[in-house]
Amino acid sequence: MTAARLGPEERGAALDHMADNELDVLVVGGGIVGAGVALDAVSRGLSVGLVEARDFASGTSSRSSKLIHGGLRYLEQLDFALVREALTERGLLLGRIAPHLVRPVPFLFPLRHHWERPYVGAGVALYDTLALASTHTRGLPGHRHLTRGGALRIFPALRRDALVGAVRYWDAQVDDARYVVTVLRTAATYGAHIASRTQAVGFLREGEHVTGARVVDLESGREFPVRAKQVVNAAGVWTDDIQQMVGGRGQIHVRASKGVHLVVPRDRIQASSGLILRTEKSVLFVIPWGRHWIIGTTDTAWDLDKAHPAASRTDIDYVLDHVNSVLKTPLTRDDVEGVYAGLRPLLSGESDETSKLSREHTVAHPVPGLVLIAGGKYTTYRVMAKDAVDAVAHGLGGGVPASVTDRLPLVGADGYAALWNQRRTLARRTGLHVSRIQHLLRRYGSLVHEVLDLVAEQPELGRPLTGADDYLRAEVVHAVRCEGARHLDDVLSRRTHVSIETWDRGLAAAEEAAGLMAGPLGWDDEQLAREVEYYRKRIEAERAAQEQDSDHEADAVQHGAPDIVPQAAAARV
Known part of the structure; x- marks a missing residue:
């Protein structure tokens, strides 16, 4: 099956189709959850449209820590179900759904005191056990206990007095924004109609029943109704704003937590592994990212501009201070190449601290015809999407097939392993260096030929x-x-x-x-x-x-x- 494109002509055709036809499902929001809902719904045989007011993944879904992980710290909160679910998804993404986009990454957990070893070791052992408990997961290497000398050989940049030993374990990482676009292209390949820069400005109503949305093509100014039997709000931190459009008190309340990440060159930290550090609020990661490191994150409440959360000097200094507490050669602001800030959509609870709010998701049906999905984490987007479309199926009166996305590879996945093995042949054929081919394969998988064909032309x-x-x-x-x-x-x-x-x-x-x-x-x-x-x-x-x-x-x-x-x-x- 040829992968669908999301180019200018395809966008125009999608808008025309949504204007002229009633859909089974209209998805509002083009982040990872909205993209997942569109794919889940269309792969169950439903007619689907998706609109995104900005660019795809322009909010939270391009500003994450770029990790696919179970959430080691949730074990400490005894949230075993969430960790097991996330680790199952990690295995599916690594082994079946997106092996071209999701790849293993090792992390070092430094131990500051000898008494920490049995506690941390037991937690990481449970983490590995929960991962292996899934019949779907592809196994990553098991954790290893390291002496101080062993840890410093892996991470020479650490101060010797910053640890007495360490535990090494494995997780996975992803290019978050690229992954969203790939999910959307997969949905479009199966027939979904998708358009960015198209804003839902109000809902269509028949009595109390939501029957679609009024949308504006922000590029042309054209406004038109999109009729749909069910509308799914997958707007993340904008969930409360969308709920206000239907009036009344919303069933789901989301609080935004700001997370700031720094990007520094790879040569500033001498190491062959990532690093995870405890902080007084949560954890701090040092994550290998190509020729760079990503260091983060903060976790603070944010109630200002949701479209452009701002990183302050205080945020940057916080991250630098914490990572410098263990580095032999401290980083300065002059070492920082890039900074980005994102907002996590956390389900609002009784806690005043965002770090204690739930990462689990919830689905609500506040009025007939409207489904809300919020909360969760990037790693579990597919489960969130499945639950949202299950609610859609209920609203449609049943008869909708079960989700198949746990066995549906994204575009670019099929054939990736063979092309990776042929990367040197591809390099000779195209005249590009093999490292360039590797870079392209990790970004496009078997869709790499779309890029290479442009070069040939x-x-x-x-x-x-x-x-x-x-x-x-x-x-x-x-x-x-x-x-x-x-x-x-x-x-x-x-x-x-x-x-x-x-x-x-x-x-x-x-x-x-x-x-x-x-x-x-x-x-x-x-x-x-x-x-x-x-x-x-x-x-x-x-x-x-x-x-x-x-x-x-x-x-x-x-x-x-x-x-x-x-x-x-x-x-x-």
């Missing part, structure tokens, strides 16, 4: 992007033609990670990338210049925010850069 696209040489120029064109990128920030922040992986945050690459996008998107010189200027202002605002001491100051500064596509006003109905 236009050899100049085989050159690296100026100022961001980890990425080929062809990848920018491919992001527009196949992956739904509509604006420069979509490419530099989510289809690639140039915005956090380069010292200048992608400014040197901006004009060239915009020029490559102009043709497929039909931009004139004025629009091209506008895209570059918007991106420049966004980066300037983010950098200025990171010099502020408080959330309110950082948020106020970051508001100085307007969105390239303004949101429409929502109506309450």
